[in-house]
Amino acid sequence: RKEVEQDPGPFNVPEGATVAFNCTYSNSASQSFFWYRQDCRKEPKLLMSVYSSGNEDGRFTAQLNRASQYISLLIRDSKLSDSATYLCVVYVDRGSTLGRLYFGRGTQLTVWP
């Protein structure tokens, strides 16, 4: 079973639409949760962290449900510049050894005019 599962999409939405991505993780010991953005042929970049109470950053809202081991990302009022692949990432602390990030395979979003 994969550590992090995401719907790969693609999601194709018009400008101004609201779109939601979901992600599940398998390790209940996961401690930190993130959404990364990856533009075509570029490196992943941190979009936002997700904490137990969830958080909002402008048009982006991320939520975490620890009981269901479920993470979501909501993008409101989509812009053309939001077109990218969104990676769900979890961090598992491994005690005396270095913790590790686990990446979902990403959800592709295309916003059209």
Place this chain on the structure above:
Amino acid sequence: NAGVTQTPKFQVLKTGQSMTLQCAQDMNHNSMYWYRQDPGMGLRLIYYSASEGTTDKGEVPNGYNVSRLNKREFSLRLESAAPSQTSVYFCASSDWGREDIQYFGAGTRLSVL
């Protein structure tokens, strides 16, 4: 602000050839990582270095070796390249105590023919 710098950006090898991917960071980070990203899959950890002088295997270490030359530099070596190693390779680094926040280089696109 250079951040994490990887060289080369692109490389084509023949099966059996060797090469070293270079990575350097200027953020004084303790920990460094090598990932590979294949189509339809999340980033997978190859090797990591928790601190200068230490290296450990990640999820997919076979066929690779690493060297943590100093605090800044972490190289990945393919001794005898195979077509299965065709991938995009990302180097990342993280600060002490914040291994959950990693900064990525721009990647190396490697094709093995």
